[in-house]
Every structure is written in C-alpha cells, then in structure tokens.
Amino acid sequence: MLRFIASRLLQSAAVLLAVFTMTFFMIRLAPGDPFASEKSMNPDVKKELERQYGLNENLSVQSWKALSSYGRGDFGLSMKNQGMRNGKIIRDSFPVSLIVGAAALVVALAIGLPAGIIAAVKRNTWLDVGPMSLAMIGICLPTFVMGPILIAVFGLKWRLLNVAGWFEPTDWILPAATMGLSYAAYISRLARGGMLEVLSQDYIRTARAKGVPGWLIIIRHTLRNGLLPVAAFLGPALAGITTGSFIIEKIYNLPGLGQHFVSAVFNRDYTLILATTVLYAALLVAMNLVADIIVAWMNPRVRLSS
C-alpha cells in the first residue's frame, strides 16, 4: 500500500511538470496578449509593461523562472488584476468554490444514490422508470437552464433566497442545488447500472436461496460492489466540483475559482492561467489517487501494486 502511494506520488510529480510546461507554452501560442485593448498602445508603453512582467525574456528563461518561483510557493503576479498575486486570488476564491462544491456533492449523493439503488432493486417498475427519466432530463438540462429556473422560482417568485451574490450564509443553497442536481443525475444512473450488474450475480442468488432477507442482501452483499462505478466517478468529479464552475459562478455572481479558469484565458492572463491549471491538475491527480484507494478498499480483488 505505502509503496503504491509513493510510486503514484512520483508519477504525479511528473504529470504536474508536464501540465506546467504544456500550459506555459500553449497559452503563448494563442494570438493576442494580456495588454490588448480596443485603443492602440504606445509601443514604448507596451515594451515597458512587457519588461515589468518579464515577458521580454526568452520563453525558456521565462518558463524556468516561473517554475522555480512555483517551487518557492509563489504563483506569480496576475496580469489582469492590479498588482494582485495569483496565490491571493486562489486563496480568496477557492473556499467559495469548496463550500458550494461540497454542498453540491451532498445534494448529488443524497438524491442520486437512493434513486439509483431503488431503481435497480425495483427494476422496470414506476420507481425505476420515473426517477431514471428525471435523471435523463437532469443530464440533458444544462446548468445555465436549471439555474435560472431555480432562481425564478425560489428567488424571484417566492423571494426566499437571494438571486445572486455571496453575502449571506444562505447564498450557497441555490448554486449548490443547481450543481448538485446535474451530478445527482449522473450518480443515480451509475449507481443503478452498478447495482443491476451485481444483483444478477450468482452469489446474490445464492444468498436469496439461503433465505437472507431482501434488504440485508442489498446492504450487506450488493452495495459495496454495486457502488464501485460511483466511487470511481467521484474521484475526478470531486476535483471539478470543488474548483467551481464558470457558468454557475456567472449566473450567481459568486466570487469563486471557476470563473478564473475561463476569464484568465480570454484575458490572456498568462500567469493566472498557469496557476489555475496547475492547481486543477494537482487536485485531479490527488482525487484520482484517493478514488483508487477507496475502490481497492471496496473491492479486495483489486490489488494495489506499483
């Protein structure tokens, strides 16, 4: 186990280095620059700005400097947000995304798991068809439709919650619900599929033949194996869910991290793109590792080995 984790950590470092390098160079290939505006800029002004942000140097020198400052834990200076350090931008916005993401995950699991399990057990009854049709709608309905619907009902019609902003301790509810519902749809379908496969196994039939009660079969014999696909899905999903969503943050005007992934690219904020991408990659790698460990714990047939 320890050897497995150690080797995975080593691989992760290599992955992160590759992500860092590729992001660094790829964003420079895009046309445009961080100082572009409708009005033309005096060439002297532009040269001086490029000097101040170190953009006048050779690209490989720049990438080495950026890498060594990452080594020191300094994610550089944002080019779009006045004199702000990228580290501070991430520190400010990540908690917001984490709060909403964690709540969304709870919503997703609380709705998705029972719906999927019941649908599998009561296969081909209305308890299966009803929730699974809803889940299909949930998968098809993008968040930018779901969000405004929830806002129209809970914000504008019943006036229970704020329609946007991040001030009151209830402001996470609508964004978390919007995000959670779409994930719930995925999770319920994954759970149903996994459970169905296990329910048709011989050992379940054996248990039934021995006279084990139905609910005990589900809880003791089916769940652990049946929910493996959900556990495997949750690893990478967790990285996405906790780093925020551009669309949800835009709809609800949240000061989260998700918006920076997209707006930094539009603004050609080279340093911020690098910081957010590396952070996301690191989370993704970490969550995948956690998911692997959980899957191994749930399924002893998987051997953790390097």
Place this chain on the structure above:
Amino acid sequence: MRRFLAALLAGWLTLLFSACSGESINATEGARRKILLVNNKDDPRWLDLHRTNSVVENNIMLALHEGLVVEGATNERDPDPGIAASWQSNPEKSVWSFQLRPDARWSDGNPITPDDFIWSWQRLLNPKLAAEYSGMLFIVKNGREIFEGKLPADQLGARKTGPHSLEITLTGPTPHFPQVLCHSIWCPLARHCLEKYGDPLSALNPWTDDGKMITSGPFRLKTYLFRRYLEVEKNPHYWDAATVKLDGIRFYPITSEQTEDRLFRRGQLHITYNVPLDKAPTYLHDHPDVIVNDPNLAVRFYRVNTKRKPFDDARVRRALGLAIDRQSLVDNVLRENQRPAFGVVPPMDGYDEVKGFSFDIAEAQRLLAEAGFPNGQGWPSNVKLHIADSERAIQVAEAMQAMWQKNLGIRIPIRMEDYNSYLSSQQHMDYDISDAGWNADYYDPATFIDMWLTDGGNNRTGWSNPAFDKLLEESGQCTDAASRLATLRKAEALLLSEAPVLPYYYYTRTRMIHPAVVGWTKRLLDDRMWKYFDLRYPPPPSSMDGELRRE
C-alpha cells in the same frame, strides 16, 4: 464514521462563515442609508488612476478624484470649476492659467497644491510607469519629449505661479483645452500618500489599498473586496462636501447581464450596467419610467483593409457603405433607439453630423460595376467580415451579410474570433472588413477624426491621404473654435468620401434605474457626476412595483 462526518460538517460551516464577507444591502435599505448600489460590470484592473484605461475604472475614478475642472453638471460640454475656481488663457489659447481653491483638501485633510498637480503629471509621463493614457498629456509643452526620455521631467510646460495658481503651456493653440481637462487622467494624485508606501512608480506600491488611499474627489475608498464589491464613502474634506448627498456608492462587478437583470428585479440594485439584448425592447415598451435609454458619444463602424484587394479601390469601399440600410438595421436588429450613423462623429453640441453616406442602392451598384464587379460578378470568395464573438456583433454581421447579398449580389462570409484574438488580428491588419467601435475620451469631434491620420495607431486600415493629414494639422493651428470645427468637418467629409471606414450606428446606453435614484441626467459622454446623485426614501411608485416593492 459519525465523528468523521461531524468533523467534515464543522469544517464546512467554519469555511462558510469565514468566506461570506461583506454585507448585503438591498435597494430599499440602500435608499434609507443613502448608499447607491451600482453594477459596474467588472473589477477594476487598476485603482491607480494613472494606470487606468477602461470605462469600468473611469466610473470609480470619477467618484474618487477631481481635477482642475469637471464636466458641467447641466451641460457636459461646458466645464464647471473643480479644484480650480477659475481659469483664463492667452489670446492664442496656448497658455492657460488656473487659480486653485485655497480650501481644496485631500481626503486626509491636507491641502491640495499646484505642486501636487505638477508632480502627478510628471509621474504620468514617466516612461517607467508605462501609462497607456500618458499620450493625453502630449499636448502639454515637452510632454512627449519627457515621455520619450529626451528631456527631464522638470521641463514640463506646467509651473506654479503662486501658492494657489498654476500655468500650463501647451504645444499649440487649443481652444477646447478645458474639455480635454475634464478627463479623469488629469486629476492630481497625493504625492505624500504614494511616497509613504514605497516607490511611487512601482506596480506593487500598496497605496490604493482600502485604508491607505488618499484622493481629491467627492468620495474616498472605503472597502474593496475583490469579486464582491468596491465601496466608496463621502469624503468629509472635499471642498464641496455640502453638495454631496450620498453617503456612499457600492460598485458591483457583475459580468452577466441576465444576473444583473435578476438582481435589479429582486430589488438588490439601483443602477444596472446594461439590459439584456433580448429584454431591452420589451422593457423600453413596458417600463419607460424605470429604463433609461440615452444617446452616447460613440460610434460603431467597420474598418476596411485598404491594403487588400478589392478594397484598394475606394469605389468598392463606398459601394459597401452605400448598400447598408442603416435605418432598418437600427429599427429591426438593434432596437434600442440607436441612431443610424452616416459619419464617424456622432452629432454633438456645435458639430452637426457630416452625412458622408446614404442608403443608395443604385449608386452602390454603379460604383461596384465600375470597379469591375457588375451585379457582384467576379467578387472574390475569400473576402470575409471579421467580428468578435459577441451576441450583438453576430446579429449585426448577419444583417449586413444579407443586405450586401441582396443589394449588391456579393456574398461575404463571417469570420469570428475570441475578443483578444480579434484585437490582435485587427492590429496586425489581418482582416478584410473588421467590426469596431470608438468611444469619445472628451467632448470634441477631434477624438473621432484624428485616429485616421496616416500611420496612426488606431487607423489600422492602411488608409492614408496627405490632404486629410494637412487639414488636421491646420485645425491644430486654429485659435478660434468655429474655424477649427469647420476644418475638422472638411477632414471628416474627405475621410468618408474615400470610405476606409463604414460607420453604421451611434450608440445608446440602456440601463434600469431604480425609482429611488435622483439625479440621473442624459450625458453623451456617460461620465457620471456622482456628487449630484441622491436617493429618495421611501422610493416613489413605479411601473415595476409589482416586482420591486415586494420586499
């Protein structure tokens, strides 16, 4: 397991209460406390006045700073006294003297002196600051040379002539200098504040942090929460504090038009930045008392690349311009009371529109045939219309495409790029026809005309005409305003006759204004004089009460 979950929940709650910062104020509460809630579209890139370059930043700067003169409260073309109580010029309009108010104070109570102005302008022109708007000061004697490092900063044509007086020498006659001076970039910065926190030229100098920043305007910075809001409060040391009725203004960085619309309807905003494109026509019809729809000193146009075939022929460019039905575009596509543009300068006080174009299909077809494309035959298939990926630009481009196809028989495909790539292509003249807009920096037609000078940084069409350049040079020598404007009109007419630019509409700005807001006036430059704003409590009734009054 249960303990683990409880720990997770506790961690989540701690995070929740630590991350919710700032205080939510709704529109009614704001009216009671006299805090104006304004959506400003985005966070400012800089709070350092000299580094600012955008409308978003300018809206905040107008609250924080004040210059020698300010745009008139009633007529924006006729400046009001600001920190200067009075001013005069020599007969040639090239040397201007200003008498500062002895009671003018910084927001920390220190007096504002002529030296503060001179120091600020020298900083703005310092090449190390790399300020985009430094070019505005090139009309001051030696301004350009100082920026280029050829002369020391103390050679600037601005000097103190008394404890409260200041003299500015310009490079030539400038009868419209007071209008130019209204731009916020001319406002003074507090030297003692910048120097206290480090190198005044450094981008990392924290002098603009809340609690540190010292400014000269009717308001001062109170709180800045990145991605949440920026709040200013009344500046008690401001010389005209008695006029200032608001206790504060909160600027929100809400980027989505749909979100700000919902916030407004939920009673959480006083002034929106825009109105969603799909909703504007309905609101204009149903809620005329809540919506404002003002003409704006800005023009939308297509640049034509005169270095590429077939646009090296002026007849082809003219033909495209004449085949646009601008009235129909405004009535059926844009639908926010925009005005069709037949010239590059929007109509303004003292300068009527130069109608260089009209809607004349027969003439357009004749010109195109003359240029070798009768009924569009032989039209090159690789010519494209270049736009940025905005909803509005797409709608307009599709309408243009249809008009050119119908009226001239030519098919011009659309090439769309993300905003930054689009700007880059335009700058490198990698386009055939490219969409663009231009906002006035100050109340004068020259701000729309001088960009078309040969090799001007904003020309970007490759067009050059020595006669045009000469007319502009002549206009710069005029000491009397009327003959100057007449020369500018001649230059504009010449530009339009050769059509490197095809103007199509003059902007309007559409916004929702809460019934509690007092003091909104039509302003072509759209610069808000925040000190004249007020809020009424309780808010008077309006056509949107069904939505706004349910609090």
